[in-house]
Amino acid sequence: MAEETIFSKIIRKEIPSDIVYQDELVTAFRDINAQAPTHVLIVPNKIIPTVNDVTEADEAVLGRLFTVAAKIAEEEGIARNGYRLIINCNKDGGQEVYHLHMHILGGRRLGPMLAR
Ligand code: 5GP
Numbered sequence: 001m002a003e004e005t006i007f008s009k010i011i012r013k014e015i016p017s018d019i020v021y022q023d024e025l026v027t028a029f030r031d032i033n034a035q036a037p038t039h040v041l042i043v044p045n046k047i048i049p050t051v052n053d054v055t056e057a058d059e060a061v062l063g064r065l066f067t068v069a070a071k072i073a074e075e076e077g078i079a080r081n082g083y084r085l086i087i088n089c090n091k092d093g094g095q096e097v098y099h100l101h102m103h104i105l106g107g108r109r110l111g112p113m114l115a116r
Contacts, residue, residue: 002047002048002049002053002098003047003049003098004047004099005047005097005098005099006097007041007043007097007099007101008047008099010027010029010043011027011043011045017029017030017032018030020040020072020075021042021068021071021072023064023068024045025044025045025060025061025064026042026043026044026045026061026064026065026068027042027043027045028040028041028042028043028068028072028104029041031103035105036105036106036107036108036110037106037107037108038073038076038078038083038104038105038106038107039103039104039105040072040076040103040104041101041102041103041104042065042068042069042072042101042102042104043099043100043101043102044058044061044062044064044065044099044100045061046061047099048061048099048100049098049099049100050089050090050095050098050100051087051089051100052089052090053100054100065102066085069085069102069104072104073104073106076104076106076107078106078107081106082106083104083105083106083107083110084103084104084105084106084110084113085102085103085104085105086102086103086105087100087101087102087103088103
């Protein structure tokens with residue numbers, strides 16, 4: 001069994017967070033340390049620690065991350081100008097919370113993809 005993180009408590013609404021979307025597969029909530037005017041995290045409700053742990057059985061939930069990202073981008077008014085989707089994996093990827101999540105960042109010009 002994969003270990004729980006703070007995100008499981010957010011999904012179960014055991015701790016406060018600004019949830020913008022939830023269904024049977026995924027939950028989306030605002031990042032506590034926003035890096036852009038819109039910074040939302042979309043997470044599978046089931047624990048998948050990293051992209052390395054993804055299997056074919058997860059394809060429906062992973063697809064849902066994208067359809068929900070597009071819906072949230074539209075609702076946030078950033079779809080037309082654009083935005084960035086990021087999934088960090090493990091230490092070199094900068095992953096801090098070991099419950100796979102997609103960042104949606106937008107609302108300003110984000111600049112080059114990687115810090116130099
Ligand atoms: P990572 O670096 O793992 O890709 O991103 C983890 C993200 O989770 C960070 O942007 C961080 O600000 C966010 N985060 C960590 N703990 C909490 C929390 O308790 N609530 C919310 N809303 N976001 C969190």
